[in-house]
Amino acid sequence: MKMKQVAFLFLIFLASQTVYSWKKDEFRACDQTPFCKRARFRKPGACTLIAHDVSISDGDLTAKLIPKAPHDQDQDQIKPLTLSVSVYQDGIMRLKIDEDPSLDPRKKRFQVADVVISEFETKKLWLQSASTEKINGDDGGLSSVVYLSDGYEAVLRHDPFEVYVREKAGNRRVVSLNSHGLFDFEQLRVKKEDEDWEERFRGHTDTRPYGPQSISFDVSFYGSDFVYGIPEHASSFALKPTRGPGVEESEPFRLFNLDVFEYHHESPFGIYGSIPFMVSHGKSGQSSGFFWLNAAEMQIDVLAKGWDAEGGILMPTEQSRIDTFWMSEAGIVDTFFFAGPGPKDVVKQYVSVTGLPAMPQLFSTGYHQCRWNYRDEEDVENVDSKFDEHDIPYDVLWLDIEHTDGKRYFTWDKMLFPHPEEMQRKLAAKGRRMVTIVDPHIKRDESFHLHKDASQRGYYIKDATGKDYDGWCWPGSSSYPDMLNPEIRSWWAEKFSYDNYVGSTPSLYIWNDMNEPSVFNGPEVTMPRDALHLGGVEHRELHNAYGYYFHMATAEGLLKRGDGKDRPFVLSRAFFAGSQRYGAVWTGDNSADWDHLRVSVPMVLTLGLTGMTFSGADVGGFFGNPEPELLVRWYQLGAYYPFFRGHAHHDTKRREPWLFGERNTALMRDAIRIRYTLLPYFYTLFREANVSGVPVVRPLWMEFPSDEAAFSNDEAFMVGNSLLVQGIYTARAKHASVYLPGKESWYDLRTGTAYKGGKVHKLEVSEESIPAFQRAGTIVPRKDRFRRSSTQMVHDPYTLVIALNSSQAAEGELYVDDGKSYDFKHGAYIHRRFVFSNGHLTSSPVGNSRFSSDCIIERVILLGFTPGAKTALVEPGNQKAEIELGPLRFGGQHAAVAVTIRKPGVRVAEDWKIKIL
């Protein structure tokens, strides 16, 4: 009793603390995690497995992995492992290693389901034969070589076993596995008498009934100077080494989906999502990639050069190389090697495995206004009307958890939101949408139909003893549906029908939060690893994919709701490889400080590189109150995030854009309007991502692969291939150093001033904007009319901004469809290619499009064009259009600096030519 009292007093005391910080010791470090600690102690060359029985079967190159000599170091290596190498179109090699099912292992190890898309299997190349070669200098060691693609081969070295991709020409390696002999595979086995498999951490016990089952191996990237990817971490874009000479004591990069309260802005620590996909890039201008499809906790070391200097295997040194070390708690080896060679090729290869990013609805590419919480219907109406009063466009108003009846999702607080349908209709009348939150924790309340239904059907995840797992989240005692099970996903999807979700209307979309899953009283604020899913799969085996399945089920719900015609919009906090197919993600609960503004750029870049192109950070920062300057800078940067949403914690002051004085309102309005003028460009980029995986927001080196100065630049980023943007990350900044890559010039988006490429420019900075440039040689489509939301912009005319390169040429594209349905899949779109050369601007179709639009082009702006010409001739029709000097942007007092073709009046859907006379 006394003890309890003390604890109780502590609760009150802690609740009274207002200053919080990341509680590092509540999360497991590598040396508190047995599999990680063990793996990190392994020495190069420790693996003695050799490939045996190498043959071609079922179109794959297969082998058995057995210890070279029985009873050596790998004592637990009692049974042979199966290995298979498959090859797929476009330079993708898949390597699988698992326990041999014919040898009756204790349990089938978990293979992540429903991530690799079914179309991928159709791209498999059926191998007919393998050639064998002797390795130079090796004493007779053999390798089996198979075809991968034009110019590339997949190689399996037998003794010791090693797998790699190489270029045929010159036998240059690209990506390899187990070149350092660190491979380790703990096979499932029977517990020995003196063994204790349980793991304890801060009062939580993991029963670990199947004992150790981890896997680790080394992966090397050749011709590589930097590696990137493996989100989600708040850290630099180019991954810093975590081990080796010159590296201070560091944790590996951890991939374990966690709800980390106030995460730190520079840490290899795992946060909300995990994508075990790494991309390398080097001076050669070439990239390669490696993806491990495994949803258990993963830890990844990036090894500093020279890490293996003592006692290791000496590798060929003529190629620069980055070695990495991958460790996972469970699962199997199911890995994909991407040969590249260009950065965009690697991304394309990755999405051909995990799927293309979904095409978003047009509205979701606009500005979103969120807060925990908009209190009631009156508050909603008030905020909505304030946007109109201040002539600031926005598309979506969001409701956080407080809109529900006691955190029972799919319900409404009857006092605060008595008329949800009418509220949504009012927004919809202005072309705006609403988003409500639906989290995976279901309140354990017998009177709550969802809980009753789920528990009666046995749809909840079970604890280690087989009872419904009972955790704690917003509603109090909660359980979690087992989203691994397709039947349960489909049950969940039904809950979004208009009949089941009472108070929902067609303009309502969904936000999935807390789906790591977050469990307030669980180990590391998540679910115990020994909780059980469908088919006895342990939570430890699929943890990182739980949020992915939840996101998937929700998106399928919205799809079903709209009879498969309305593109879903679902924002998720947790994610895994493949989440790009289901919607957007954001970088979770960031903080209102400059460091978090800064780190949002590498975080968004990393997500884009790994397929998750539709992403952004909370503008303004979730925790804390941003000073007005920070908020303005955040809007200026956030306007270029693929996903652009303002959000705030409920203890913060209101921060809607009109609350900081007229000047700041004007600055934020201007930032948001820039986004809206660029919506045609953004939408075109989303379409590019939708067909190729190439992200909307890209690292500089993706567009300038050979420009070394760009390799580790994560202050600036490219929006598509045409715009370069750099944030202002400090208070009261007067100057900014901006590196502009390439040989061509760049035009300031505001002033039209030209800057030379290939150098760092020290620029003066004003409060009005952040540095942003259009690359010479590109054409950017805009809509310069300002409206309440994207909905009213549909019929508005276009402006084309042409930035001419040194040979007075440029090109660009425009993609248009109905912005909401899937008719574009059947050709209902407009895709134009604009080319400017020899003083002629031509519009021609890309592909076969069948969509009509009454939109015209009202203005063509030419940057880098020598003024002088007075008229242009428009074909067909041979009408004349005037040429004059006009402003580059509208909505303020902007000087007439740009050569402007006035009212050419051509239709955007048609072929035409404009000749400057």
Add this chain to the structure above:
Amino acid sequence: MKQRLSLMYLSFILIISSRESSSSIPSNSFIGIPPQDEDYFKREIIKCKNGSKKFTKAQLNDDFCDCPDGTDEPGTSACPLGKFYCKNIGHAPSFLYSSRVNDGICDCCDGSDEYDGKVKCPYTCHEAGKVAMESFKRKIEVYQEGVILRKVEIGLAKRAIARDKAELSGLKNEREVVEKVVHQLEGQVRKLEQEPQEKDDKMREARNEKVENEESGPDKNVDSQIEPMKASDVEKQGQAGESPSDQNEKDEHESSEGLSREELGRLVESRWTGKKSGEQVEETDPVKNDQEEGGPDAGYEESVADNSGRSSTAQYKIGVQDLKNSSDIATPSGKSWLDKIQETAQNFLQSVNLFSIPVANLDANKIRKEYNHYTAKLSDLESRISSLTEKLKFDFGKQNEFYLFYDRCFELKQDKYIYKVRPFRNATQEDGSSETQLG
């Protein structure tokens, strides 16, 4: 009049239906221009209002933005800074942002902002005008009612102020008297304290008695009760401040392992919510609370709450006490009563003084008792004086019409919240279990 209006309405409809449907260039080039500005636009060459540029008559409302300030496009959406004028005959004219022109949403009640044929806007100015007129009338009525109410309040305030001022001056007199008495008694007490050491034991006894008396006397002063509580608050705060924050974290770490699953859940949750944990625990375990209040740690909880900045409840309670106390004392103070005090005190002092050496223990106790009694009285008087003086310092409006609001509490129930506004004091929001101070 009515005929004229409907005629205009008709011609207006004709205008809309006759324009070309596929173009958004208005057929009437003067659309969106307020009547007083029309002359400005009747020239062949027109200046942008900010002087930056000139444009031709043909460029007026040609759906292309020539003036950065929007002068040339009052009737289209081409210039972001443009303003569209709706005539709204039957109601008040208005200006719209150019972003509203032909956006598919009817903004003007005369529908003139939507002329590109994509939507048909009903003419609602007459209805809107009626509604506006009604609400304007209602406003006038409310105003008139208010004027009457105000007069009443002013009258009442006058009386109340007079009463309070009278009381204040009475109290001040009283204070003078009591101060004197206290001063005299103080002299006596000091004398007593200089008595030889041998009396110590007995004095201690006497003091104990005094304490007992104080505790048993319910009408004793409030300050002396509040004082020690405040002191303990300060102490507790001091203690909390001393422990470094990393110590706290450590403690939390240690304690979190001993927590029940629910307590741990609430603890972690409270990081995000900032405040809910404690309150919910309070709700769910009232028994435990009661025990603690009775225990030796009573008061601790409240003082912790003070640290957190969630002190609203505590402050509120004290506020209530203040009010009660002042109203207790506010019994009209007649002169006779004052004289009586003076008399009794004098008599008492004299009676004690008769025995110059040594003062009997009984008398010593009596003196102390009296001394305490009058000190308490004095501090009561002072607090009432200061609260009255404070009150009178406020600005209660030109004619002090808000004077009586000082002691009033206005309550409003809005959904699940109860809002309480105490003019010149504070405003709170309560939702059953918790209360938030509003700025």
